[in-house]
Amino acid sequence: MVARYYRRFFTLKNFIHLYIMSSLVIQDKNHSYKKIAIFASGAGSNAKKIIEYFAGHEGIFVGLIVCNKPGAGVLQIAAEFHIPVLLIEKEQFFQGNGYIDELKDAGIDFIVLAGFLWKIPQMLIHAYRNKIVNIHPALLPKFGGKGMYGSKVHEAVIAAGEKESGITIHYVDEHYDNGDVIFQATCTVLESDTPDSLAAKIHRLEHANFARVVEECVRRL
Numbered sequence: 001m002v003a004r005y006y007r008r009f010f011t012l013k014n015f016i017h018l019y020i021m022s023s024l025v026i027q028d029k030n031h032s033y034k035k036i037a038i039f040a041s042g043a044g045s046n047a048k049k050i051i052e053y054f055a056g057h058e059g060i061f062v063g064l065i066v067c068n069k070p071g072a073g074v075l076q077i078a079a080e081f082h083i084p085v086l087l088i089e090k091e092q093f094f095q096g097n098g099y100i101d102e103l104k105d106a107g108i109d110f111i112v113l114a115g116f117l118w119k120i121p122q123m124l125i126h127a128y129r130n131k132i133v134n135i136h137p138a139l140l141p142k143f144g145g146k147g148m149y150g151s152k153v154h155e156a157v158i159a160a161g162e163k164e165s166g167i168t169i170h171y172v173d174e175h176y177d178n179g180d181v182i183f184q185a186t187c188t189v190l191e192s193d194t195p196d197s198l199a200a201k202i203h204r205l206e207h208a209n210f211a212r213v214v215e216e217c218v219r220r221l
Helices: 047-056 075-081 090-095 098-103 123-129 151-159 195-219
Strands: 002-011 017-027 034-038 060-067 085-086 110-113 133-134 164-171 180-186
Touching: 034 047, 047 060, 047 195, 060 195, 075 085, 075 133, 075 180, 098 123, 110 195, 133 195, 151 164, 151 195, 164 195, 180 195
Parallel strands: 034 060, 034 110, 060 085, 110 133
Antiparallel strands: 002 017, 017 085, 133 164, 164 180
16 A cells, blocks of 8 residues: 655636645555545534544545635644645536536545535536435424524424434435435433534534444445
C-alpha cells in the first residue's frame, strides 16, 4: 500500500473554488476503496463523528467535504482532518450540473447529507441514485418536509404533544424527506422537555448510529 500527500488548487467559474488540503490518497491495486462526500452547512458535529468512524477503515474513507457556507464550522473540521473541501455556489448547484463533474473527478462513490440545508437537485439525484442518504431529526413521515429542520422540528414535536421522537436515516429522492427509510431510532419525549433538551437526545442518537448505518449502505454498493 502506498500513501501519498498532494495539494491541488482549482479556480472554477462563478468564483467557486475546489481546494484540496493535504489530501491523503490511498492506492492499492488489490483493494477497492469507496470514497464518501459529506455535504454539510453548519457546525459539522455529525460530519466529525463520521470522519472519526472511518479513520483507518479498511475499505471506506471520507474524501470530500461539500459546503455551501464559507464560514461554516464544518470547514474547520475538514482542515483539522486534512480533508478536501468543495465550496459550492447556489446558481451552479441548481442551474448548472449540480457539481456532478467535480464529484466524479474526485472519485466520490457515495454522498452523505449531514445538516445540509439545500434541496438536492434532480440531476445530482439521478447521477447518484440510491447513493445519497440524509438524516432527519424526527420519526418520518411525521415532522418532515420543506422548512422542517433543526429546532423547528423539535418545537413542532413538543407542540404536538408527542411522547416519542427520534431520528430517521433515509435515501434521498426528488422530494423533501421522502426517500425510502433505512433506519430509525427513538427516544422518549418528556413533559419537561424543551427544544434544546430534545435536541440533545436527538444528537446522541445521531452520533451513535449515523456512521454505522452509512457503513452498511456503502458496503452494499
